[in-house]
Amino acid sequence: MYHSPYLTKTYVKQCKERCLSHFAVILYLLINITKLKLLLWGRVLKVRFNKVFKISELDNKRKSSLFFWKLPKLTTRLKTRNILVVSIALLVGACSTPTGLTYQKASRLTAHNVPNKWQENIAATENNTIATDWVKSFKDNGLAELIGYALQSSYALDADRIGVSLAKERLNISAATDFPELSLSLANSRNKQVSNSVTTYQNSADLSLDLSYEIDLWGKLSDQQNQDRLNYAAAQASYQHSKLTLVADISKAWFNLTQAQQLLNLYQERAENLQRNLLMIQSSYQLGLNDALDVYLTKNTVNQELARVAQQQQALKVSSRALELLVGDYPLAKKVSEQNLPFIADEIKLGLPAQLLTRRADIQASWLSLLALDAGLAIAHKQRFPSFNLNASVGDNASELTNLLNGGALAWSLMGNITSPLFNAGRLESLETQAKLTVVQNEKLYLQQVYQAFADVENSVSERESLNQQYNFYLKAQENALAAEKLSFDQYLRGLVTYTTVLESQRRSFDAQTTVIQLTNELLQNRIEIYLALGGDYLDGTTQTQQTNSTKGNSLPASLTHRISMEK
Numbered sequence: 001m002y003h004s005p006y007l008t009k010t011y012v013k014q015c016k017e018r019c020l021s022h023f024a025v026i027l028y029l030l031i032n033i034t035k036l037k038l039l040l041w042g043r044v045l046k047v048r049f050n051k052v053f054k055i056s057e058l059d060n061k062r063k064s065s066l067f068f069w070k071l072p073k074l075t076t077r078l079k080t081r082n083i084l085v086v087s088i089a090l091l092v093g094a095c096s097t098p099t100g101l102t103y104q105k106a107s108r109l110t111a112h113n114v115p116n117k118w119q120e121n122i123a124a125t126e127n128n129t130i131a132t133d134w135v136k137s138f139k140d141n142g143l144a145e146l147i148g149y150a151l152q153s154s155y156a157l158d159a160d161r162i163g164v165s166l167a168k169e170r171l172n173i174s175a176a177t178d179f180p181e182l183s184l185s186l187a188n189s190r191n192k193q194v195s196n197s198v199t200t201y202q203n204s205a206d207l208s209l210d211l212s213y214e215i216d217l218w219g220k221l222s223d224q225q226n227q228d229r230l231n232y233a234a235a236q237a238s239y240q241h242s243k244l245t246l247v248a249d250i251s252k253a254w255f256n257l258t259q260a261q262q263l264l265n266l267y268q269e270r271a272e273n274l275q276r277n278l279l280m281i282q283s284s285y286q287l288g289l290n291d292a293l294d295v296y297l298t299k300n301t302v303n304q305e306l307a308r309v310a311q312q313q314q315a316l317k318v319s320s321r322a323l324e325l326l327v328g329d330y331p332l333a334k335k336v337s338e339q340n341l342p343f344i345a346d347e348i349k350l351g352l353p354a355q356l357l358t359r360r361a362d363i364q365a366s367w368l369s370l371l372a373l374d375a376g377l378a379i380a381h382k383q384r385f386p387s388f389n390l391n392a393s394v395g396d397n398a399s400e401l402t403n404l405l406n407g408g409a410l411a412w413s414l415m416g417n418i419t420s421p422l423f424n425a426g427r428l429e430s431l432e433t434q435a436k437l438t439v440v441q442n443e444k445l446y447l448q449q450v451y452q453a454f455a456d457v458e459n460s461v462s463e464r465e466s467l468n469q470q471y472n473f474y475l476k477a478q479e480n481a482l483a484a485e486k487l488s489f490d491q492y493l494r495g496l497v498t499y500t501t502v503l504e505s506q507r508r509s510f511d512a513q514t515t516v517i518q519l520t521n522e523l524l525q526n527r528i529e530i531y532l533a534l535g536g537d538y539l540d541g542t543t544q545t546q547q548t549n550s551t552k553g554n555s556l557p558a559s560l561t562h563r564i565s566m567e568k
Contacts, residue, residue, distance in 0.1 A: 098381045098432075100439030101374050114353050119458055130351035130359065132537045135247065138342060138524075143254045146327055150250050151243065153328035160242040167235035171228040177221045180213035180390075188401050207404045208395035215390065220382040223375050230372035237365035241535075244361065246326065248532045252525055253323040258337040259521040260316040263514065267312050270510055271305040277489070278302055281499070294499040301503060341520040348530050350461065356453050360535035363453060366446045373439045380435040384428045386420035456533040464526045471519045478516050481509035 135144060151157065187206045192199065216222055278298045284290040321331035357363060394412040398404050421428060488505040491497045531538070 098377055098436070099374055100377050100436040101370070101443060114454075116352070118350055118353060118461060130349050130355060130534055130536055134527075134531045135251070135538050137344060137346065138251070140254070140339065140342070142337065142339065143251060146254060146323070147247050147250055150246060150327040154246055154326070155328055157239075157242060157246055160239045164232075164235045164239050167228070167232040171225070171232045174221070174225045174228040177214065177216070177224070180211050183210050184208070185210065203399050205398050205401040205404055206395060207397075208393055211390075211392040213390045215388040217388055218382040218385050220379055220385075220387075223378040223382065227372045227375035227379065230368050230375060234365045234368035234372060237361045237368060241361035241365060244532065244535070244538055247538045248528050250323070250326050251528050253319065253326055254337065255341060255521050255524045257316070257319040257323055257335060258339060258341050259517060260312065260319040261337050262340060262517050264309065264312045264316055266510075266513055266517065267305060267309045270506075271302065271309055274298065274302045274305055274506075280493075289495075290499075297499055297503060301506075341517065341524060343520055343523070344527065348461075348464075348527065348534075350457070350530075350534065353454055353457075356457070356535065357450070360453055363446075363450060363535075366442075366449055370439065370442050370446050373435070373442055377432070377435040377439055380428075380432040384421060384432070386418050389417040389419070391415045391417060453533065457530065460526060460530045460533055464523070464530065467519060467523050467526055471516070471523060474512060474515045474519060478509075478512040481505070481512040485509040 135147060185206075185208045187204075189204045191202045191204070193202065194200075214221065278295075281290055281294050281298050285292060285295050317333040320333040320335040323335050324331045324333070351359075357367075392412070392414045394410055396404050396408065396410050398406070398408075485502075485505045485508075488497060488502045492499055492502045
């Protein structure tokens, strides 16, 4: 499993080191401030003690002096210790990152309920590998060309690609908080003043260079960056899932179009055969060999078949337009398929159920989004602590714009700012609670999605076994029906059976042929559903890398594109 560079232990270590360094600085400042207070307090107490000593005139002067000296020192130690304890508790509480997740790894969430193998396992493999490069298994060049074209022209996929770019820009924005913000301002003004009927004009030019920086003492800004990194990785995973879904939808639509074309060919062939039979029956009727009933029955069947041809022509156009919409073309119903539906008997390698957590890009995206929400919980928690800002400014002022920076002394300022929430009627606490509940809610939704993914595989595999059995039975039924159709028509011509028997045998033959075509398509659709439910790649690594080069500027590292880490 590939581990994301954004989610490694190195990043966590850097966050801890940054937090400890800030802790050391604040602790150093607190100690020095405490020392200064103790020094001033000692001088004040010394003056007060001298006054008491002169007035009291007690015999135990030495004991009294020792008592009065030890009491302030003891109180000073206690107060200093309390300040340090409170400061350390505050820093430790702020540096600790709360979490709403039950476990920090996706595999542990479902480990107690994931079986070692599929219940409906029709393809148990020794090495537990899962089939990839499944598009080539159809051996259809027309389909491969359509997929390549759609990946470049699909509007829906382009929208998802733009979503990845947006997530990357949000990451760039949050990463900018590592650096101070520098701005330059230039102002030029002219004022008019009237005093005692005397009008004066005054010019003023100001130039200022300002710098501001927020110290990330609690790691709040780092958590924001981590959240944006996770959202960026989730957007990448969602894009990969959208691409796989688009490939699966195009494959389904292509085979639906092929089925529609094959059924149209079957209906047209049947209509032509019936028309030839009608001519033969009409000739026999004119010779007095057949009844008029046979003629009417044949004409009725011909008309029904011609109506079915017209209906199937419309269905073919609908299938063609659906495919054109998927590839990003105008729906002109011009897409055609001249090939027959392939029958693929190869079993599908299913792998292990636990592999879905790393193969399904949509599950990866949900987990990464869940981690991002958990990072948002840390941000909401740290919003309740003070924020530290440094502001520096240097500038010049002159009466004329041309006199700026003429060698005179520059004015400068340096200011530290601490802002802490004191009272907000529990708003920040409620926001943190809301963030935690959101994490818990989405964790449940993630588990539901995972188990739904398991159910998708189990149902698809079980359905495939049923479809294979139906296909084999109907294939034999088709052979028998074709033989019965030919035999019944020969017997009708010899006067052994009625035309009703011929019509019944023709209907059964037609139904069997239609069902075989439909079952072949259903097997292909089911095969695609299994590949989609298993996730992973639809092409080999070389082809996949070549196709993703066009979006290299918006992509994570190549290894992260296909194997986004499932660990925090």
